[in-house]
Amino acid sequence: MSFPRLGVGLQFNPELIGWFPFLDQPLDALEILFDSIMSPLDGPGVLSPRAIELVRDVSGKFPLLGHSNYGGDFGFEDLTATAAVRRHVPLARKFGVAWVANHCFYSDASWADVWSSPLQFSRAEVVRLAERARTLQALYGVPLAHENAAYYRTCPGSEMPEEEFLAAILELSGTYLHLDLHNLYANAQNHGSRGYSIQRFLATIPSERIISIHLAGGRWIGGQYHDLHDTQVTEEVWDLLDDVLARARPGAVILEYETQSLYCAGERVDTDHTTDLILSDLERARNAWDRAYGPASRRTTRSEAA
Numbered sequence: 001m002s003f004p005r006l007g008v009g010l011q012f013n014p015e016l017i018g019w020f021p022f023l024d025q026p027l028d029a030l031e032i033l034f035d036s037i038m039s040p041l042d043g044p045g046v047l048s049p050r051a052i053e054l055v056r057d058v059s060g061k062f063p064l065l066g067h068s069n070y071g072g073d074f075g076f077e078d079l080t081a082t083a084a085v086r087r088h089v090p091l092a093r094k095f096g097v098a099w100v101a102n103h104c105f106y107s108d109a110s111w112a113d114v115w116s117s118p119l120q121f122s123r124a125e126v127v128r129l130a131e132r133a134r135t136l137q138a139l140y141g142v143p144l145a146h147e148n149a150a151y152y153r154t155c156p157g158s159e160m161p162e163e164e165f166l167a168a169i170l171e172l173s174g175t176y177l178h179l180d181l182h183n184l185y186a187n188a189q190n191h192g193s194r195g196y197s198i199q200r201f202l203a204t205i206p207s208e209r210i211i212s213i214h215l216a217g218g219r220w221i222g223g224q225y226h227d228l229h230d231t232q233v234t235e236e237v238w239d240l241l242d243d244v245l246a247r248a249r250p251g252a253v254i255l256e257y258e259t260q261s262l263y264c265a266g267e268r269v270d271t272d273h274t275t276d277l278i279l280s281d282l283e284r285a286r287n288a289w290d291r292a293y294g295p296a297s298r299r300t301t302r303s304e305a306a
């Protein structure tokens with residue numbers, strides 16, 4: 001399958017909606033979280049009524065990308081019963097997304113308690129998940145990519161490194177990789193002493209199948225590094241971005257930012273400060289993209305050049 005080379009975009013995260021000035025930004029793409037705009041599985045329609053207005057303006061201005069955390073793509077339910085098939089596939093078609101990325105987690109209809117449940121990196125799961133991925137990509141009709149997860153424990157029964165597992169799924173299914181560089185960084189912090197290696201990961205995955213990239217930040221809490229998306233992009237992640245852009249040709253680099261952990265800690269979000277922080281990270285990502293692929297290589301700069 002082919003995919004467009006768009007440039008640098010931002011995730012349309014529910015925690016930014018209502019105060020972050022999305023429509024004023026020169027975004028090359030906007031990543032929509034299907035989980036947050038879909039109607040409940042026991043309700044009518046596919047788009048939540050409260051999301052209709054939210055999505056209307058941005059869908060007219062930016063190319064949209066689909067993203068999913070809780071589609072049940074890699075769970076154990078019959079695929080036809082999952083949110084991925086019943087909600088995400090029709091939403092992808094409705095908004096004409098260029099591709100869809102799903103998180104490499106197990107999930108089912110109970111969804112909220114499965115965040116960060118790592119897949120079992122086993123040969124049996126390669127075969128089972130590749131079959132689901134191939135079927136789902138055919139239903140989407142656009143590329144389906146899998147996002148490497150940040151995880152805090154390894155699933156029992158795992159028998160190979162994560163990168164070999166992902167590479168095997170991609171080879172069997174014909175799907176794509178959505179590479180989250182901060183998840184790589186977080187896993188290296190938490191599992192480096194047990195052999196996790198970013199360089200080995202990047203040398204093993206097929207770089208030509210990287211369709212998109214996530215950037216984010218996080219922080220240490222209680223001796224564990226957390227993938228919280230609530231800080232400026234971690235410095236080491238910028239170095240990884242330069243490295244990956246030099247060896248791959250993705251369709252987009254997407255910044256993820258959310259503020260939930262600040263609320264949990266009792267802090268208040270300074271929206272002016274956070275807006276500045278997001279805008280400076282977007283600018284730094286655009287500079288990295290332009291260094292790698294040239295000044296007229298993004299959707300917005302292409303149209304200016306034309």
Ligand SMILES: [Fe+2]
Nearest residue numbers: 147180214256
């Ligand atoms: Fe991500």
